[in-house]
Amino acid sequence: MNDASGRSGPAGTTASWLPRIAYRHRLPTRIWHWVNALTVVVMLMSGLMILNAHPRLYWGAYGANFDHAWLNFGPRPFPGWATIPSTYNLAAARRWHLAFAWVLVAGLVIFLAVSLWNRHVQRDLVPKDGQLKPSHIWSDIKAHARLRFPTGDAALHYNILQKISYVAVIFALIPLMILTGLTMSPAMDAAWPWLVDLFGGRQSARSIHFLCAAAILLFIIVHLAMVVLAGPINEVTSMITGRFRVPPEREHK
Amino acid sequence: MITRRRFIAVGSASLLAGCDRLNNSQAFRGVLRSAEGLTMRAQRLVSPRGALAREYTDADLSPIFRSNGTSMPGTTDYARHLAEDFANWRVIVDGLVARSLSIPIQALRSTPHRVQITRHDCVEGWSAIGKWHGVPLSKVLDAARLSPRAKYIVFHCADRFGDRPYYESIDLIDAFHPQTILAVGLNDHLLPVPNGAPVRLRVERQLGYKHAKYIQRIQAVESLADVYGGKGGYWEDTTDYEWYAGI
Numbered sequence: 062m063n064d065a066s067g068r069s070g071p072a073g074t075t076a077s078w079l080p081r082i083a084y085r086h087r088l089p090t091r092i093w094h095w096v097n098a099l100t101v102v103v104m105l106m107s108g109l110m111i112l113n114a115h116p117r118l119y120w121g122a123y124g125a126n127f128d129h130a131w132l133n134f135g136p137r138p139f140p141g142w143a144t145i146p147s148t149y150n151l152a153a154a155r156r157w158h159l160a161f162a163w164v165l166v167a168g169l170v171i172f173l174a175v176s177l178w179n180r181h182v183q184r185d186l187v188p189k190d191g192q193l194k195p196s197h198i199w200s201d202i203k204a205h206a207r208l209r210f211p212t213g214d215a216a217l218h219y220n221i222l223q224k225i226s227y228v229a230v231i232f233a234l235i236p237l238m239i240l241t242g243l244t245m246s247p248a249m250d251a252a253w254p255w256l257v258d259l260f261g262g263r264q265s266a267r268s269i270h271f272l273c274a275a276a277i278l279l280f281i282i283v284h285l286a287m288v289v290l291a292g293p294i295n296e297v298t299s300m301i302t303g304r305f306r307v308p309p310e311r312e313h314k
Numbered sequence: 315m316i317t318r319r320r321f322i323a324v325g326s327a328s329l330l331a332g333c334d335r336l337n338n339s340q341a342f343r344g345v346l347r348s349a350e351g352l353t354m355r356a357q358r359l360v361s362p363r364g365a366l367a368r369e370y371t372d373a374d375l376s377p378i379f380r381s382n383g384t385s386m387p388g389t390t391d392y393a394r395h396l397a398e399d400f401a402n403w404r405v406i407v408d409g410l411v412a413r414s415l416s417i418p419i420q421a422l423r424s425t426p427h428r429v430q431i432t433r434h435d436c437v438e439g440w441s442a443i444g445k446w447h448g449v450p451l452s453k454v455l456d457a458a459r460l461s462p463r464a465k466y467i468v469f470h471c472a473d474r475f476g477d478r479p480y481y482e483s484i485d486l487i488d489a490f491h492p493q494t495i496l497a498v499g500l501n502d503h504l505l506p507v508p509n510g511a512p513v514r515l516r517v518e519r520q521l522g523y524k525h526a527k528y529i530q531r532i533q534a535v536e537s538l539a540d541v542y543g544g545k546g547g548y549w550e551d552t553t554d555y556e557w558y559a560g561i
Binding site: 103106111112114115117122123124125126127128141142148150151152153155156157159160162163174231243244245247248249250251252253254257263264267281 | 318326327329332333334337343345346347348349350351357359361362365366367368370374376377378380433435436437438439440441442443518519521549553554555556560561
């Protein structure tokens with residue numbers, strides 16, 4: 062998140078009729094955002110079709126129809142508009158899911174490598190001193206609840222709620238999806254038995270896989286709601302071109 | 315707002331239609347399918363050739379080991395074998411072997427067994443743990459003396475889906491894996507009919523549909539192209555399941 066406008070002084074020094082344009086998202090971030098957005102949507106929708114095949118979840122190593130399910134959706138619960146493909150087809154859903162899984166893994170690995178190298182992670186995602194103080198987090202929650210979004214220079218940096226949610230998705234949820242997905246493979250469980258043990262058995266891993274998917278869906282809903290509330294055209298444009306029209310500072314704070 | 319809502323509705327409908335159209339495109343399916351080979355090579359790369367599937371203890375057994383697919387092959391031939399308690403069931407071993415075999419089921423049942431308590435993972439998502447008793451497939455293949463040209467082992471089954479016989483195939487890495495057995499017993503009893511009586515395959519590093527039941531013939535081949543639909547298995551031919559079912 063660099064200010065490319067060359068006018069990074071106090072907001073008051075900028076002529077108010079000129080919108081201040083800042084360079085907010087670098088190219089690797091933008092490419093990964095859109096590749097990953099497509100990939101995650103395909104994974105969620107094909108994943109729901111796979112879950113349609115056996116919509117029951119268990120804890121432990123085993124679990125089938127005669128065993129206790131902690132969550133039971135009933136037969137074929139997920140409707141066509143939510144699944145890929147839209148009519149029941151486990152084989153096709155698996156083709157989509159297991160092909161896009163490679164895109165998910167490759168995208169995450171490349172994005173993380175680039176973002177550590179260009180210091181996007183260290184500079185923009187890691188919370189700054191004091192940001193993790195409960196009082197700061199609480200004030201940010203209150204600001205979000207009142208839909209008072211950052212303006213001026215503050216809008217050029219992720220706020221602490223953004224940082225927490227982005228770090229959670231990038232460093233916890235997506236890796237957990239990948240690792241629990243791998244443990245659903247009998248071949249991987251033979252090769253790396255420690256991994257399935259880490260999650261408490263294959264059916265536990267399958268349950269965690271579903272819970273993480275639900276968390277990612279929740280993130281997407283909140284994320285989209287925030288984009289709409291914060292000004293969808295400016296936000297989406299900035300994720301396509303990198304350039305962001307900085308909201309002017311409020312007159313009264 | 316109405317236009318926005320309509321925009322979203324039309325957008326998501328066309329996204330779905332687009333996915334379905336892509337799904338019906340042979341070229342796109344080919345791209346998706348290429349992931350299967352990548353997955354197989356990657357999994358084989360990180361797996362030692364003889365890496366064993368986890369073996370559990372009696373305490374870990376599923377209380378009920380469910381079955382799937384065929385629960386009773388409906389042919390008159392099978393009914394006769396069942397009425398005879400499978401006394402005349404034989405497993406033919408042929409194809410690219412130096413010595414064809416016709417193994418009576420009693421021989422498979424009385425040969426020293428491997429006993430393994432393993433987890434069966436169905437492509438649908440469920441798992442069940444069962445105790446399998448059987449003869450390592452490698453022993454049978456060694457007795458038949460596989461030709462160096464043989465690359466795949468095909469299992470021909472007694473069950474039918476419509477007029478199509480069930481069959482499956484594996485490559486030699488899985489065929490000679492120590493846990494790949496011709497199972498004749500489940501949980502200290504002879505194999506029940508829904509689980510593949512009198513003999514089924516266990517190939518523990520792959521999903522359930524690879525574990526052919528009701529085996530009548532084991533054929534060594536160089537290529538799968540000439541076997542039934544050419545994709546190496548009933549589900550592979552008819553509904554495009556992966557031939558490599560390691561995940």
